Each structure stands twice: as structure tokens, then as C-alpha cells.
Amino acid sequence: MGVMWNRYEENIEASEGGIPVSRRFYLLLLAGFVLVVVGIMVVFVATVLSGSGSINGGAVVFIGPFPIVIGVGPDAAWLVLFSIILAVLSIVVFFVMRRKTRLFGD
DSSP, X not given: OHHHHXXXXXXXXXXXXXXXXXXXXXXHHHHHXXXXXXXHHXXXXXXXXXXXXXXXXXXXXXXXXXXXXXXXXXXXXXXXXXXXXXXXXXXXXXXXXXXXXXXXXX
């Protein structure tokens, strides 16, 4: 078991500085989350301090080719239109790739 554990450790070790690759990955992931949270906080504080402006918001979640759209404000219609276009394009690409695979057998 000790030999297998040593091989496992060798596989996750990076040759640069002896820092495990997984540790660098998690540090970058954590840094990304921190930057997103800080950005949200900056936008929130700027909005509260300015006191003016309109509320717009929206989100699109794709589950396969099917979009789930949530939108508030005057630009919500554009968000719905954009998500429908992306859904249709993803279905078209799926069928084109399926046909190509069936014809050429790759």
C-alpha cells in the first residue's frame, strides 16, 4: 500500500516548486470565488451609495438545450430572445454532429 500511495503522491505533485497541482487548482478556484464576491459587493455598495438608477436583472440556466430564463426589467425580453436563439442553435449543432458521426463513423 505504501508503494501505491507514493505513486499517487508523485502523480499529483507538480515539478515546479514541489507544490501539488491540486493545491494550485484549489487556490485559483478560491481566488476566483473571492473576486466574484468582492465584485458583487462593490457593485452593491456603489448602487446603494448612488441612490439612483433602475433595477434590471436576469439569469439564464441551460439544462441541455432547454433554457430556464429569469428576468426583471425592460431588457428581460432580450434575454428571453437570446436564450431561445442559443437553444435553437444548440439543437441544430447537436443534429449536425450526430449526422456527421453517423455518416463518417468517427
